[in-house]
Amino acid sequence: MPENPQRRDGAGNEVEPVPPLEGNVETSAPDAAEECQTSSTPTEAVIMLDEPCRNLPKLHWQDFKLIGRCISFLGESVVNDETLFLHYEGYVSMVNKNTITLLNVNRFTSDDFLKRRERLEQEKTKRNARREVKAQEGSSKEDEKDIVTRENIWGENNGSTEEVDESGVASGAPADENNRRSMFLSLFYVNSRRGKGDAETQSERQKLICGAGSIGPIPYVTFARSAIHDVVVGNDQRSSFMSIFRHSSKKFFDMQCLRMYVRRFLVSASRENKEQSLTLRSFVESKCNYKGIDDNVLVSVAKEELAALANIDKNIAKCSSRPTDARVGIQLQLFRAPPGLFSGTGILFLTRLPMQTFWLAVVQSLMTLMLLTVAANTFIGGRNGIVNGYMFRYISPILIGCFHCLFASAVTAFHAIRMRMPVRFSPHAMLRAAAVGIAIGFCSLALLAVAEAISFPRIQSYIRERAEDPIALCAYYKSNECRGYNENCDVDRDSPTCLWGVCKGEWKGAPCTRKLNRTIVMGFVPFGVLSILLFGMFVIDGFLHYRLFRVSRLIAAITSR
Known part of the structure; x- marks a missing residue:
């Protein structure tokens, strides 16, 4: 779904549109505000930055809780008219009754997924051992515990395989995987000159996306909900995992990260299951690891996303309150009258x-x-x-x-x-x-x-x-x-x-x-x-x-x- 060309990032600068990829994989960024053409911010809602928001509409749909979380699942992919099951992993940006959109998506074959899990377990064991040694030596370096460098998200870890984020997204990888991932870095850096100049890289990247191998990270991928299975929700990421608005060439992707966490805050704040002590600004700045987000941009994004979420929740409630015509038709066709006179x-x-x-x-x-x-x-x-x-x-x-x-x-x-x-x-x-x-x-x-x-x-x-x-x-x-x-x-x-x-x-x-x-x-x-x-x-x-x-x-x- 195309992004509004007049949208601005958290620093107040205009964001350039991303050139979409062609093929059978949807990689364009979703605009939640366009999820419903008639969306509008609920008139009674009051968006506050440094105080708890008031009069938020209650969002009942349970699947909204996935927004902002890291998930992995087994997805159906059609390659050369053959349906394959591949493992996907990424952060839920938006979800509705038909589709789910992920950010920073990695795709794995079954063998690569098993190898990666084994590698993560080994790295976790090594990391715990180092922490025990440091604790015995009396050396506590709290700042090192929460550091995940920017390169770990994009796969540019300079050959290091020791840093792994808590959410389970791959941060370290062997050399062959790093070479393959470097091909997708231009998707995050929205630079029209680079996108038009390197046709060979685009062609090779397109073949990988449409193929059946392990690839990633891809910035945005939209899946049909009917095509995903065995969903597993991972742990929350560290505060330094998403460090947005650090590079101007990455503004478009950073803006989607901002929207994702604004949605997550609104979903949590609207449920009223506990007293909300966390404010919108503190939550977003903590999750995005960025201070000084423009107030107007943050309020505008919150209003857009609140309207979109409320409208999706309303449509879901309508659909769930009555069966669809297709479901009724199938049930009628399969119905058999009980034994007896009739x-x-x-x-x-x-x-x-x-x-x-x-x-x-x-x-x-x-x-x-x-x-x-x-x-x-x-x-x-x-x-x-x-x-x-x-x-x-x-x-x-x-x-x-x-x-x-x-x-x-x-x-x-x-x-x-x-x-x-x-x-x-x-x-x-x-x-x-x-x-x-x-x-x-x-x-x-x-x-x-x-x-x-x-x-x-x-x-x-x-x-x-x-x-x-x-x-x-x-x-x-x-x-x-x-x-x-x-x-x-x-x-x-x-x-x-x-x-x-x-x-x-x-x-x-x-x-x-x-x-x-x-x-x-x-x-x-x-x-x-x-x-x-x-x-x-x-x-x-x-x-x-x-x-x-x-x-x-x-x-x-x-x-x-």
């Missing part, structure tokens, strides 16, 4: 549509059976012939609808246990849609029939019709001690429905209107209520069928990503 539904089991549809079909069947039971009770329950005859006229089409509703509910139940992805408009789905549609029509006709049956004109017309065959009507008059319908037979004795000449008796001519209406209405109420419920059930059935197609399209879109 084991064949697959992914659709998660939507609960199979269970909802099945139980809806069960309720439909129960409602239909209740309607048939009421109809049977109407005819078997012993009502008189006049009422039974009238109700049979309207119940007959309702009974036909009941048998179709049973068939439609069976089709729905079978479809519920057989539905699976991909959902298509198959013959079974077409049969269900047609059966449900016809059932809705039958329920509508049943409601219309009930409404017509309890109307006054229909009942009056029926009584006049039955008066032509007066035997059943006369029996009804005698059993209920009434006569006529919606008329006073004591006054209108010539009315054909009064049947004075046929039905002779001692009871008065009170009309049968109220009794007959009550009997007929009470007989049709269960049919009306159950028809309304069945109508609603089959409408819901159609909605669930429509929803099945909508959900299947959504699942197909997710799993195809």
Whole structure:
């Protein structure tokens, strides 16, 4: 990522841009402020140089703790279309959810890495032995304990192999490694003339970077997090390890070191796990071994890095709070429904549509059976012939609808246990849609029939019709001690429905209107209520069928990503 050309170093001088290397290794320096294009410093944060910073946003992501630390890991490298695993070691400059950027990176083959570890152990043993001898002699030279020369970072140790920094970064090396490392020193010293003049060195350096051998140190390398394994965090480096702003030709790299430790301070200060007694200036000057860093530069860098870190932490929190579409798609493809009645539904089991549809079909069947039971009770329950005859006229089409509703509910139940992805408009789905549609029509006709049956004109017309065959009507008059319908037979004795000449008796001519209406209405109420419920059930059935197609399209879109 290119550096801002107007950026200045800790001394206030303008920093020149570094010419990037070409190849399959990212060696340009990252600019954390550009990590998010919309980053801005939190308005409540107060950056203080000589006092603890206040109102810093809390950074929750644990991986931020790696910033400024020396780590080693096994990284995947592609060389000539072949994936190799090489050891890398360097200082974490920046980390986000996808990549990690290191400073001062060394790459080792497996053999070189093992040899280097053995050499470090030997040097550590020798160093401890010398310290014990000095302690016995009473000679304590505290200044020598923390001295690591500038040449040790760059590999220019004049053949010395005795100084090794505590973080584990190679400081001493055999002569062949020193010759190889000297080729990369121009990367640290940002001098455009040298970079353009030595084409042969650049070419050879490029071959080494793209190869599979041990190289380094490289100033900046960015790795994909998915390509690193077995990360080991080393000890903190000595205060003299990074001595920045000592050479003007190395300003660009020094500025990245400054940013790295500013990030590390902000991460530590924002966690509030303990009272922060260390200030930004003292921390950075201690880690970078440089006094007198420009105040404006330090505050500006701190604001930029705080905004970048806060934005990365916010994005990480969003990503971790919900799975990605790709992860959801893979999980859906691998899902298998539990064994049982709905084991064949697959992914659709998660939507609960199979269970909802099945139980809806069960309720439909129960409602239909209740309607048939009421109809049977109407005819078997012993009502008189006049009422039974009238109700049979309207119940007959309702009974036909009941048998179709049973068939439609069976089709729905079978479809519920057989539905699976991909959902298509198959013959079974077409049969269900047609059966449900016809059932809705039958329920509508049943409601219309009930409404017509309890109307006054229909009942009056029926009584006049039955008066032509007066035997059943006369029996009804005698059993209920009434006569006529919606008329006073004591006054209108010539009315054909009064049947004075046929039905002779001692009871008065009170009309049968109220009794007959009550009997007929009470007989049709269960049919009306159950028809309304069945109508609603089959409408819901159609909605669930429509929803099945909508959900299947959504699942197909997710799993195809």
